[in-house]
Amino acid sequence: MKYFGTVKSFDAIKGLGEIKPETGGDMLGFERSAFSWExxxxxxxxxxxSYDVGTSKESRPCALNLATI
Structure with missing residues (x-):
């Protein structure tokens, strides 16, 4: 299932960011490897x-397969 959200932060050096789901709830972390583009x-x-929800290496919910809309 695809979800939608807005990027709240992204640190290009660390390759880490957070996305705020449109449906509410806690922000989800993501890594540079989650991008589905260049x-x-x-x-x-x-x-x-848009994104999918998965589980990080630390067993926390995270955003995966990030794609531009």
Whole structure:
């Protein structure tokens, strides 16, 4: 199932960010490896993306398969 949200932060050096789900709830973390586009293009704060929900290495919910809309 695809979800939609807005990028709240992204640290290009660390390759980590957070996305705020449109349906509410806690922000989800994501890694650069979750992008479904060229890795040299980074998301911008306020950008709306679609994503899937998965589990991080730390067993926390995270955003995967991030895609531009």
């Amino acid at each position: 890795n040299d293009s980074v998301p911008t704060v306020g950008q709306r993306l």
